[in-house]
Amino acid sequence: MVIRKEHALALLRVREEEKNEAPTCQLFVKSEEPPYLELERMNLLRMVRPLEYSLTYWGRVLANIIDEMVEKGLIPHPSKWDEDFRWLGSEVLMMIETAIENDDIPGPLTEGELEKRGFIEERKVEKKGVFKAVNQYAKDVYEVFKNAHPRLIIDRELCEYIKKMPPGPAESSMLPAGGRFPILMGAMRLLAFSVPTSDIYALTALGKEIKAACETIAPTLETVISEDIMDSLERAVYEGFDAVTDEEKEVLFELALIDDSGNPLPAGEHLLEAYRIWKERSFKPVKSMNVEIVDAELLRGIEEVWKHHEQDPSTLPTVDELVHYLFYKPLKEYKHLLEHYGRRLYQDLGYQKKEEIKKKFSEVKTVEELFKSFYEKGNEWYKKMYDIVQESLYTLEAFNLVRAEEHEGKKVHYLTDYGKKVLEDMKKRGFREIPAVAVKAITITNKEFASPNVDWYNKGVNALLIGGGAPTEAGKMYADMAYEIRRLPHITRFELQVLHKLPEKGFFVKDLYQHFDETWHEEIEYALNKLEARGYIDILQNEAIILTEAGKLIKRALSGTPEGLANPITPLAVRVLEALRKVGTLYVKEQKIRILPKNIKEAIKLSGLDPESFEREMVILRASNLVGKNSINEAGLLILEALEKLN
Template sequence: MLIKKEHALALLNVKSQEEKGLACQIAVKAESDPYVELELQNLLEQGNSPVEFVLTYWGRNLVYLLEEMIQKGLISHPSQWDERFRWIGSEVIAMIEASVKSGNLTGNKVFNALKERGFAQEVHEEKKGWFKELNEYGKSIYEIYKNAKPRLEISKELAEYISSMAPGPAETKFLPVHGRNVEIMESMRLISFSVPNSDVYNLSGLGVAVQKTVQTMVPALDTVINEDYMYALIKLLDRGMDSLTDQEKEVLEELAFIDNEGNILPAGEHLVEVYKLWKEGDYKPIKTFNLETLDEELLLGIEKIWQKNKENSEIVPTDKEIVHYLMEKPLKDYKHLKEWYGRMINQSMGYQKKEELKKKWAELFTIEDLFKHFWEKGNEWYEKLFDTVKESLYSLEAFNLIKSEIDEKTGKTVYKFTPYGEQVLKDIKEKGVREITSTAVKAISISETEFGAPNYEWYQQAVNKHLVGEGYPTKSGQLYKDLAYNIKRIPHVSRFELMVLHKIPEYGMFLDELFNEFDETLKEEVQYAVNKLEARYILDILPNDGIILTEAGKLIKKALSGVPEGIANPINPAIVKILEAIKQVGNLYVKEKRVRTLPKNWEEAIRLSGFDKETFEKEIAVARLAGFIGRTSLHESALEILEAYELLNK
């Protein structure tokens, strides 16, 4: 949806002519462009001739809204607007939608941009203070956007432009300009621009599907995609070749959507996807992915231990063996782990240790010496190091990169790679160990949405992490985007992440407010916790920096509401497996909202969990501390975790 100065004046002109009982006729081609674009947006429609335009229901609503806002002084008359001013565009809709999801609060990031357009205001509530919120006009614009279904018509010329352009994300200044192609694309919702200043562009989910279609079809006609072609193709799929007219068959074959026997060709398959997105709005949610440097080091370590296993079958990648691997690493390999260990120690001991930590790194302490220094009593240093490694292993398993199972030869619980883990391992070997942030991956995955373009900061992270380059996702970028949508997630929340999650309501909080809940020196640690929680699909960071919990996140937060913050990993893949196993051998009591298990079935639960008895009992102890399990029964919170598990992978 796009309303600039020329579009607003065109809408007012059509309304003025209608009030006089006249039809608005635009005979000059150069003057008709904004009218044609408004017709594509379903705000105007043709009258009795191709040069005659009348308002649609939604176009009339938009004009009345604009006139009322002008009358109230919320915005100046379009004749006074700058030619480059975008009253409504994909970035404005994104700001409005993010505000709606945030409980109609705009947040600081987008407030000025929305207020400039007349869509936001500051209000004061007694005892609560001042709020920056979306006004009724902003909400009305969003309703018009959702209901004014755009048309879809791709000319041969536009198809050539779309086929050759970089899909993004990329900086808008590098977007090739040719005629009014960009305006036409935005009118049909094929391209999106970033919040709040349109610095970055991206093909939308529909735009990507259209690009794949035009890149595989034969552009044999002046119009290569339109609604008639899509309806004909869907009719073929539903009722067979005999249902098509001779003209429909000829067009679909000529454009290479089907062969002469009615078989769907690659371009036709992509056109079906275009139809689903255009007709049904069948878009994916934003999902993302995260890897920290220690996560990647452990993947390399697991591989090396399995290599040693070929020479000595007693050496297997157990928790303890992986800890020993890290302690044996040479000093030169510590550099990229420095910040990671710093954050972990900072989370555990508080900001007052930050300067001391810097000094220790300057002395090039080994990991063993470093942990001994901060946790000197007894073997507490080893326990802390073990917990640190264990948390990373949980994270890798939660992202379906490794799986824990009993080794047949040794009877110990070991870690093995999943196919996804092998793909990541290959990428690490090619590109080196570096952090993959959820924000950087989201800069790519946001293209799966209806009008998503990454904020400039998201885009910069993607560029810096080498996930995006020259307007395209890199090989690594495509890998991590695919993982975001293909992996099976298992719930996991660490000790510090629990502290952060406890501060977050279902909606209505923004990143700056969350940071203010902690000491300012912990801002980096909080940001990393948010990265993990977002990558696990527990929460979502909106373009306006608003934080909202996903449906699975709401259940997890509820299940953890009474859990003490001192437990290391109150929800982790091992506990989830054990809860599943107990539920499988127990009996569900609906009224009590719990599962009861007979003592004789406990051994069967151990077997189903896939753990040795020692590991099972250790995780059961944590689950009992967290209140998920009684003596032999699952409580309501455990059932909420299992329900969240299903939602994460629905």
């Protein structure tokens, strides 16, 4: 949906003809038609016959909105707009959507752009004071967007343009020259641009399927894709040849959409999926995942320890063995790990020691020496390193990259198929961080009409997930993985502190910084990265932070948990909860699951953990107030409910 000066004037012209009781608006020359044709694709105008148009219901609503906003002085009359001014477009609609999702508050990133378009008002609320919010006109425009189902018609010329354009995410300068084609694609919601300005573009979920169809279709007809063609294709494939006429069959054969037996060819398969998306307006939720440097290094460690196990069966990838693996990493050869260790040391020792820690990095040779120099009392240095390794293993299990199992009475770690894929990527393209927003730069395009903002896009490029105007092989892998993995809840001490500060909505990243010392900005960024990757929060394009349904449940479940616990909820503890639920009895009124002592052995077996590890996770569950002596309490049930929401 795109409204520029010419579109607004066209709407008002047709509405004026309507007021004068003319049945349609008659155009005089073909050169006048492009904006009318684009409005027809937006389902705001109806083509009665060539060069004659009338308003649809939603077109009339939008024309009335423009009139009212002009009368109230919120916007100048469209005749006074600059020629290229986009009053509405994917970027503006996403600014409105994210504000509505955030209790109508747009935030500093998008407020100015919305104000230019007349969509901002001042509100005064007790205790909150005066603030800017989107007005009713913004919501009315968004209502038009949600209800005006766009048309979908692709001619041969547009099909060729779509074939040669990179799918994105990409910088807008990469779009090939194509006259009005980008506007026409925006009208049909095939192409979206970034918030707040259109620096980045991407094909939408519908656009990607249309592009895939265009790349394999036979462009033998003037119109290669239309609603009628898609409808014929669906009937031919799912109901058989008898359901379509001979003329329809001929069109499907000519476009290479089906074979002689009525089976869909590659173009037909993509067009069927495009038709489903277009008809049902069914879109995937936006998901992400995250891998830190130390996580990737431990994946390699697990693989190497298992290889060593072949020569020495007593060597197994337990936490202790993996701690030793990281201890002997020569720091100067593994510079990519320094940032992670530095961050952990700053968090423990305080940022005032930052310079001292940096100096020590340049002096020592191994992680062991580094930790000994800061944690000399007893074996505290070993315990700190153990905590780092265990926390990272929890993170890896939470993302289904490793699996802890009982082996010869010990808790050992196996790489899952997903973990092996990530390790292969790291070996091939370099050990690096995969930020949540870098993956989200790709998955955001699964929404109806959205593109990543510049920061997400740049992080995707730096993580080698985006390049050449499209997701790379690695980018596709991580994006697919974000939807395929089974997540297990996990949260660290600092992440819980951050989560406790977040209301359900009406909050921005900049607001969160104000709750912590300014030296903690880096820690907050990493915590938000993990919370988003885990599915507890959604950071919108306007930098608002929204709690997801799972996030609300996790926050509520851990509201009574002491913030001193290193990992208030772990994926292994969740496995224990799942096992206890299977052997217990639910008491609905009490909101508890009671477990008989005789069933604990069965629960240990179901969890896949050794008895010692099972008991250790039970200690965590009790400390976090999720289980009692012989029951899962209400907070524990909330964690299990969050588990279902996450998957």
